[in-house]
Amino acid sequence: MLEAILTMSLLAAGFGLLLGYVAVRFHIKGDPVVDKIDALLPQTQCGQCGFPGCRPYAQAIAKGEADINQCPPGGESTIVALSDLLGVDAKPLNPENGAEEDIKTVVTIDEEVCIGCTLCIQACPVDAILGAAKQMHTIITDECTGCDLCIPPCPVECIHIVPIQDDITTWKWPSPEKPGVERPTPDHSAVIK
Amino acid sequence: MTDSQHPLYKFPGGLHLPGHKAMSTTRPIGKIFIPSQLVLPLQQHIGEPSEAIVKKGDSVLKGQVIAKASGYVSVPLHAPTSGTIVDIIDHAVPHPSGLSASSIILKPDYQDQWIELPAPENYLQMDPSALRNRIREAGIIGLGGAGFPSFIKLNPGAHTAIDELIINAAECEPYISCDDMLMRERAREIIGGIQIMQHALQARRCLIGIEDNKPEACEALQQALSQLNIDTIEVVRIPTIYPTGGEKQLIKVLTGKESPSHGLPLDIGVVCHNVATAATIFQAIMHGKPLISRIVTLTGNGVQQAGNHEVLIGTPIDEWIEHHGGYHASVEQLVMGGPMMGFTLSTDQLPIIKTSNCILALSRDETNTQQAAMPCIRCGACMDVCPVNLLPQQLYWQAFAREFDKIQDYHLFDCIECGCCSYVCPSEIPLVQFYRFAKTEIWAQERDKVKSDQARQRHEFRLERLEKEKKEREERMLKKKAALKAGKGKKEKDSKKEAIEAALARVREKQKQSSSESKNTDNLSAEQQQKINEIENRRQRSQANKNNAQGDSGTE
Numbered sequence: 001m002l003e004a005i006l007t008m009s010l011l012a013a014g015f016g017l018l019l020g021y022v023a024v025r026f027h028i029k030g031d032p033v034v035d036k037i038d039a040l041l042p043q044t045q046c047g048q049c050g051f052p053g054c055r056p057y058a059q060a061i062a063k064g065e066a067d068i069n070q071c072p073p074g075g076e077s078t079i080v081a082l083s084d085l086l087g088v089d090a091k092p093l094n095p096e097n098g099a100e101e102d103i104k105t106v107v108t109i110d111e112e113v114c115i116g117c118t119l120c121i122q123a124c125p126v127d128a129i130l131g132a133a134k135q136m137h138t139i140i141t142d143e144c145t146g147c148d149l150c151i152p153p154c155p156v157e158c159i160h161i162v163p164i165q166d167d168i169t170t171w172k173w174p175s176p177e178k179p180g181v182e183r184p185t186p187d188h189s190a191v192i193k
Numbered sequence: 194m195t196d197s198q199h200p201l202y203k204f205p206g207g208l209h210l211p212g213h214k215a216m217s218t219t220r221p222i223g224k225i226f227i228p229s230q231l232v233l234p235l236q237q238h239i240g241e242p243s244e245a246i247v248k249k250g251d252s253v254l255k256g257q258v259i260a261k262a263s264g265y266v267s268v269p270l271h272a273p274t275s276g277t278i279v280d281i282i283d284h285a286v287p288h289p290s291g292l293s294a295s296s297i298i299l300k301p302d303y304q305d306q307w308i309e310l311p312a313p314e315n316y317l318q319m320d321p322s323a324l325r326n327r328i329r330e331a332g333i334i335g336l337g338g339a340g341f342p343s344f345i346k347l348n349p350g351a352h353t354a355i356d357e358l359i360i361n362a363a364e365c366e367p368y369i370s371c372d373d374m375l376m377r378e379r380a381r382e383i384i385g386g387i388q389i390m391q392h393a394l395q396a397r398r399c400l401i402g403i404e405d406n407k408p409e410a411c412e413a414l415q416q417a418l419s420q421l422n423i424d425t426i427e428v429v430r431i432p433t434i435y436p437t438g439g440e441k442q443l444i445k446v447l448t449g450k451e452s453p454s455h456g457l458p459l460d461i462g463v464v465c466h467n468v469a470t471a472a473t474i475f476q477a478i479m480h481g482k483p484l485i486s487r488i489v490t491l492t493g494n495g496v497q498q499a500g501n502h503e504v505l506i507g508t509p510i511d512e513w514i515e516h517h518g519g520y521h522a523s524v525e526q527l528v529m530g531g532p533m534m535g536f537t538l539s540t541d542q543l544p545i546i547k548t549s550n551c552i553l554a555l556s557r558d559e560t561n562t563q564q565a566a567m568p569c570i571r572c573g574a575c576m577d578v579c580p581v582n583l584l585p586q587q588l589y590w591q592a593f594a595r596e597f598d599k600i601q602d603y604h605l606f607d608c609i610e611c612g613c614c615s616y617v618c619p620s621e622i623p624l625v626q627f628y629r630f631a632k633t634e635i636w637a638q639e640r641d642k643v644k645s646d647q648a649r650q651r652h653e654f655r656l657e658r659l660e661k662e663k664k665e666r667e668e669r670m671l672k673k674k675a676a677l678k679a680g681k682g683k684k685e686k687d688s689k690k691e692a693i694e695a696a697l698a699r700v701r702e703k704q705k706q707s708s709s710e711s712k713n714t715d716n717l718s719a720e721q722q723q724k725i726n727e728i729e730n731r732r733q734r735s736q737a738n739k740n741n742a743q744g745d746s747g748t749e
Contacts, residue, residue, distance in 0.1 A: 041645075042641070043646070053652060054649070125655065127654070127655050143647070166290070167292060168286065168290055171289075173289070174630065175592075176566070176623045176630065
């Protein structure tokens with residue numbers, strides 16, 4: 001009887017120590033789920049989801065405080081990816097957060113009009129605006145995420161949205177089955193008799 | 194040299210297609226003509242576009258570099274004839290998208306005056322890397338269709354031994370006959386180019402794979418080989434099965450080796466080049482001529498006169514066709530490349546570029562009567578003809594459903610887009626179209642991923658920076674507060690006095706330092722000290738004498 005109790009307590013103590021050690025040794029900082037969600041978000045940092053950036057939104061999703069359909073820039077593909085990750089049903093984008101845009105955009109500054117107030121620089125979440133007080137500002141187009149957060153603060157309305165033009169390196173073949181699009185000529189355009 | 198003994202292997206699938214080649218091989222290769230204007234897109238090869246080094250109004254000579262290579266996977270671009278640079282603008286380029294790209298517009302002066310060409314060199318005495326450099330400087334890219342810079346494919350790498358150099362003379366696609374005509378007329382140039390390639394790669398053996406529907410070309414090559422008495426190059430006749438001219442398919446047929454799924458033929462010790470590339474390399478090394486023209490097939494029932502012509506790079510297609518007899522009234526569709534892998538052109542106001550091997554003008558009775566695709570009946574015909582052993586049907590479903598992760602499990606990126614599956618599909622489903630759609634969609638997603646990672650990094654850095662700035666501001670405030678608190682007990686005058694005193698102390702310190710600056714009298718030896726003392730005494734004595742003398746004179 002005593003032996004059994006002793007064995008069990010020893011085992012319990014042993015496993016307890018092991019588990020305690022492992023918990024310390026292999027401790028993971030931060031929440032891995034948040035990282036995974038964050039990796040799926042488009043990182044425009046636009047705040048259309050109602051959170052101040054993509055990571056806060058990811059944290060809110062992880063805590064169950066936000067739904068997965070609040071990201072207009074990510075659109076349908078992001079919702080599907082999130083639903084796959086979290087094992088929940090995909091649902092249509094919440095119209096309260098905005099609509100998914102087909103065409104990606106960036107902004108440009110009309111440099112003739114810009115007065116160099118730096119307000120847009122402070123608003124840009126990815127530091128994609130270059131300039132200094134009373135100096136002309138300009139957008140680093142390659143870094144612009146198209147979040148449009150710089151537009152409301154501009155006192156002279158010199159920031160404009162421009163669509164990103166496809167060039168021959170970024171052009172995509174259209175889907176042959178996309179409704180509303182004329183079926184493109186197939187590759188075997190000639191019937192060889 | 195003989196082709197009877199060489200063992201041949203088979204690749205899976207493939208098709209026997211009607212050739213339609215005879216219509217364009219009846220005449221010799223047509224001569225170059227100079228059009229009214231040349232359009233030279235900066236991107237004519239795979240890799241980074243070239244960078245223009247001329248500006249509007251410059252006059253250039255034939256063969257002059259007008260755009261330099263930018264980056265490693267890039268080649269320069271040369272003026273195809275002498276003339277004036279009219280403009281550098283976006284011009285429509287031959288591309289399935291129909292989009293425009295930056296191009297140099299050259300107006301010929303019809304003098305056709307060459308720039309001074311580099312002297313011909315004995316390539317056998319050249320270092321392979323210098324040889325590759327010359328080939329790069331000549332702007333040479335693979336002329337088979339993909340347009341990968343040739344100098345890279347002539348680099349065997351540090352650790353790989355090249356067993357075989359394979360020359361692709363299969364030209365398996367229907368209608369196209371530019372390589373066929375080139376071999377018939379310029380076999381010696383080709384052999385010369387192959388020898389240069391062999392030297393660059395240090396390849397022991399070379400196999401020329403040529404489909405057995407080109408007996409004249411085969412004969413010409415063999416004749417050249419026997420005249421030159423070369424036994425390291427072998428011409429091998431291979432059965433005419435589409436797509437035998439695919440790089441990996443040809444390697445399989447000739448050597449039995451299979452290139453790895455995500456690798457290069459180089460990984461299995463094989464390098465494959467197109468036959469026209471060999472001829473161009475010969476011109477570049479032996480005559481110093483850059484790639485400024487190529488042979489292009491003009492064919493199809495939609496033109497009056499089918500044939501092969503040497504064409505300056507940048508020649509507008511409309512002017513070229515007009516020059517050679519123009520269109521037939523029945524013309525319906527214009528295709529760049531062959532009927533299987535080519536793409537439809539929406540206009541003929543496009544230039545011939547380095548990778549254009551064929552312009553196919555199809556008449557009404559040659560074109561497909563575009564029926565709407567019917568549902569897949571799962572017959573499996575596509576699977577039987579796939580030369581890469583893929584499952585075209587599965588790929589189609591995944592592309593249709595936009596399952597871009599799953600489609601890669603079915604090896605989408607091993608698809609060579611040969612079009613066999615679409616050709617045999619009884620439901621006329623444009624299968625290759627779906628694969629192309631999926632491929633470009635996946636590439637776009639990858640680009641987006643890179644961009645979003647970059648944005649995340651920048652956003653995190655910004656947050657960090659803002660945090661740091663906030664902290665610094667707070668610290669400064671705290672310090673100021675602490676200073677104020679400390680200062681409250683004392684009188685303001687005291688602090689001023691202290692400051693003045695501190696300043697004075699600093700000045701005194703400085704003076705002290707400067708007064709004790711000369712240190713060359715420290716650490717003297719006894720001898721030196723004695724000498725100094727002596728001099729000192731002498732001086733004092735002479736001083737005293739002087740004083741005495743003055744005193745004496747004064748008393749007199």
